[in-house]
Amino acid sequence: MTEVARPLDGEVALVTGASSGIGEATALALAQAGAAVAIGARRVDRLDALASRLSASGARVLTLPLDVTDERACADAVDRTRSELGGLDVLVNNAGVMLLGTIVGADPEDWRRMVSTNVLGLMYMTHAAIDGMVEQGSGDVVNISSVAGRTARKGAGVYNASKWAVNAFSESLRQEVTARGVRISLVEPGAVATELSSHITQPEAREASRQMAQGMRTLQAEDVARAIVYVVTQPPHVAVNEVLVRPTDQER
Structure with missing residues (x-):
């Protein structure tokens, strides 16, 4: 029987925030589509468990202990991916934190964490x-934003600001590199069943997030991963620059 070619055969992807949630699901989905996958995150024990699953499926995998707030570590992660997996075709910037809360009475340390992780x-x-992608004349950068990058609401001001920054940065970069064969895409999830809300430090904001999620059929991480694979498996002349994906019954 002839083996069916997979859309990402021969390509290399790097996924940040890969130790859980959307990042983990995306790494698995990209590998299923044929890509070799570099997985980066701070929680090495979880990365090792994911790497075992990927290897068992036949995928080539590279584990990268990675804190994206460390500029040098980011450069090293890209360098290792290229040297050990043979290139870099897809970058999924998924690492992020969602420390919702009011601005009045807030702990600015939460703001610093969000800006450092989500933006910087x-x-x-x-x-x-990006330089390597421009030089090779191809590549996909997929930035995971949020519905919060489109609509501001009370109790999420700094998280909104961090995701609006992602959207603005992505559109500016898209205009800069689109003629060079590099695609820049935004995927903006609505409510997803992940552990993000457990990181919220303000008790009232954490409870509000929990109640909102209970009131709808939230997305699963795999739903977002499918959207990401859709974006990066389009023909070279097709750029899907923005995907908003949220639960059917999420109003805003």
């Missing part, structure tokens, strides 16, 4: 990868 970390990873 994404920029560091993109900066490390």
Whole structure:
């Protein structure tokens, strides 16, 4: 029987925030589509468990202990991916934190964590990868934003700001590199059943997030991963620059 070619056969992907949730599901989905996958995150024990699953499926995998707030570590992750897996075709900037809460009475440390991870970390990873993609005349950078990058709401002001920054950065970069064969895409999930809300430090905001999720059929991480694979498996002349994916019954 002839083996059926998979759409990402021969390509190399790097996924940040791969130790759980959307990142983990995306790494598995990209590998299923044929890609060799570099997986980066801070929780090495979880990365090792994911690497075992990927290897068992026949995928080539590289484990990268990675804190995206460390600019040098981001550059090293890209360098290792290229040297050990043979290139870099797809970068999925998924690492992020969602520390919802009011601005009045907030702990600015939560703000620093969100800006450092959601904005600067994404920029560091993109900066490390983009020159090589421009030189090879191809590549996909997929930035995981949020519905919060489109609609501001009370109790999420700084998280909103971090995701609006991702959207603005992505569109500016898209205009800069689109003629060079590199595609820049945004995937903006709505409510997803992940552990993000457990990181919220304000008790009232954490409870509000929990109640909102209970009131709808939330997305699963695999739903978002399918959207990401759709984006990066389009023909070279097709760019899907923005995908908003949310639960059917999520109002905003």
